[in-house]
Amino acid sequence: MLKPKSEQMNVIGINIRQLRQKNGWSQGEVAKRLQISIPAFSKIETGITDINISRLEQIANLFEVSTMQIISKDIENIHAGSFTEVGILKQKVSVQEDEIISLQKKVIDLYEEIRNRN
Secondary structure: OOOOOOHHHHHHHHHHHHHHHHOOOOHHHHHHHHOOOHHHHHHHHHOOOOOOHHHHHHHHHHHOOOHHHHHOOOHHHOOHHHHHHHHHHHHHHHHHHHHHHHHHHHHHHHHHHHHHHO
8 A cells, every 4th residue: 555645745746847847848858867767757746756865956956946945835935045044043053052062061060070079
């Protein structure tokens, strides 16, 4: 019995089909550019086949889009600003992680100091 594919896989397939159609390419043309069979590409578009990261990157490069645009539920609203926001958030998380590490070191030092007193 076949398991239903995840909603995310359907989103990816739909986005790839939209990108292909936007470029006016047939499934055969895209399959040839990706160096895979037409049935293999069809299975990617329909969500029958799971797509690995390297294939996702290959498809993104072919269509000159980011991998985020392919996996996003809202492909039309992904824009450069989104990536800038993600970069800023990553920097903030990194700073907070550094602060946590610093506090952890202080706690360890205090624990060692208490232990040495006893």
